[in-house]
Amino acid sequence: MSERKDLYADQSHIPLRFWGYSLTESPARFANPDLVQQLTNPDIDADEASFYLWGDVGRGKTGLAVAYAMTRLAWDNPDVMPSSVSYWPVSRLLREIRSSFGGDAQLEASIFKECRAASLLILDDIGVEKPTEWMQSTLYEIVSVRHEERCATLFTSNLSIAELNARIGERTTWRIIEMCGAENIVHVAGPNLRDRA
Numbered sequence: 001m002s003e004r005k006d007l008y009a010d011q012s013h014i015p016l017r018f019w020g021y022s023l024t025e026s027p028a029r030f031a032n033p034d035l036v037q038q039l040t041n042p043d044i045d046a047d048e049a050s051f052y053l054w055g056d057v058g059r060g061k062t063g064l065a066v067a068y069a070m071t072r073l074a075w076d077n078p079d080v081m082p083s084s085v086s087y088w089p090v091s092r093l094l095r096e097i098r099s100s101f102g103g104d105a106q107l108e109a110s111i112f113k114e115c116r117a118a119s120l121l122i123l124d125d126i127g128v129e130k131p132t133e134w135m136q137s138t139l140y141e142i143v144s145v146r147h148e149e150r151c152a153t154l155f156t157s158n159l160s161i162a163e164l165n166a167r168i169g170e171r172t173t174w175r176i177i178e179m180c181g182a183e184n185i186v187h188v189a190g191p192n193l194r195d196r197a
């Protein structure tokens with residue numbers, strides 16, 4: 001992999017273990033050929049297309065989301081300015097925002113700014129947190145900006161849309177539905193890929 005790609009993957013906080021992932025090599029491709037085709041469609045509008053990938057643990061959702069980011073952004077083409085990607089496991093995102101309370105307003109502002117500014121934001125594992133008013137309003141704040149600005153956002157979750165609705169609330173869920181559209185809300189099927197290990 002090129003140094004350039006490594007640099008941008010690092011800045012995106014994409015975990016090192018995912019850097020080599022690709023859509024065409026994803027072990028999830030066998031059970032989800034249509035989804036892989038959708039994600040590799042060259043006609044996709046990468047600035048706006050959002051996806052909600054949901055399913056049981058170990059189906060390859062995170063791997064697909066990260067591989068999409070790695071391929072979409074032309075990091076290997078020196079003639080193309082790489083877009084900015086921001087990868088956040090939602091539980092860590094909320095923890096960091098929470099930890100900035102009582103002092104570090106700058107950290108909090110910089111996290112929100114990063115979530116707003118990223119060309120592609122990956123919100124990994126949305127809905128794992130216990131529903132609290134604070135969690136719901138914080139997620140709303142992040143998702144509603146992406147929705148308003150029509151910015152590409154990839155969500156992964158263990159929850160169906162109905163289950164998500166119960167967990168994070170209607171206002172945020174409806175925005176996710178609108179951003180992705182029915183065709184990009186996709187159930188990721190297949191075996192638990194971790195069973196192979």
Ligand SMILES: Nc1ncnc2c1ncn2[C@@H]1O[C@H](COP(=O)(O)OP(=O)(O)OP(=O)(O)O)[C@@H](O)[C@H]1O
Nearest residue numbers: 021022026027056057058059060061062063067193
């Ligand atoms: N694109 C890929 N290339 C290589 N290996 C992959 C890829 N995607 C997934 N895997 C393998 O499959 C395993 C499970 O994939 P992944 O972590 O994406 O599942 P998940 O659906 O996000 O699970 P969870 O719901 O627990 O977050 C990974 O730990 C990795 O070993």
Ligand SMILES: [Mg+2]
Nearest residue numbers: 061062125156
């Ligand atoms: Mg995952």
